[in-house]
Amino acid sequence: MTLKDVEKKHGVFVDHISVRIGKYIQLFIFLAIFVGVIRFFNTQKLGLVITGNYELDNLILFLALFIPGLWYEWRVRNYRKKNNVSIYDNVAKEIYEKYYSTSNNFDKKHDLNYWYDLKEKGAITPEEYENKKREFLNV
Structure with missing residues (x-):
């Protein structure tokens, strides 16, 4: 297994913090567009009124969109703490050397x-x- 294979297998768990933030922003934008389209076209049909105030409802929905990113970051940090690697850096090299390198496991x-x-x-x-x-x- 090569270093690229480790990065592909472990995905966001080995990425640098700035890459993870970029992925979370992409996820948020996708979910925000999805919710925005539903709110724009189907407000009366789906009954997506929470409080009765449109702006407050949007604020509640968009704040709820942060939960998947926060949950995923929590999982990444637990994974990194469990493996004793840096929380913020790209750790693919360390994971490769620790688990997949033939020189260490020979x-x-x-x-x-x-x-x-x-x-x-x-x-x-x-x-x-x-x-x-x-x-x-x-x-």
């Missing part, structure tokens, strides 16, 4: 040379070595 038994040395010492049979070799080459 076990000696996963090295083909380890099994070759065992074969040369006579600890395993050539058939066992060939099985391990095929296993490594398939993965």
Whole structure:
């Protein structure tokens, strides 16, 4: 898995704070247009009057649109606290190095040379070595 794959897999959870704010603004604008169109064309049919005052109703609806962004940011911050990474920076590199990098998660038994040395010492049979070799080459 490459760094780009990590960014794609984890999405907004690894983005910088300014990128996340941009995504929240896009979400708010989309929802605001959606609510605005409904309010403009279907006020009487859908009965979207909360208080009876049109301006106050719009204020309540637009403030309610902030809730998805706030909830998502809360989830991002909990994810980052759980993984001990920065809340504000792009952390794709840290997550890649912590969970996906072969240099950090490398076990000696996963090295083909380890099994070759065992074969040369006579600890395993050539058939066992060939099985391990095929296993490594398939993965």
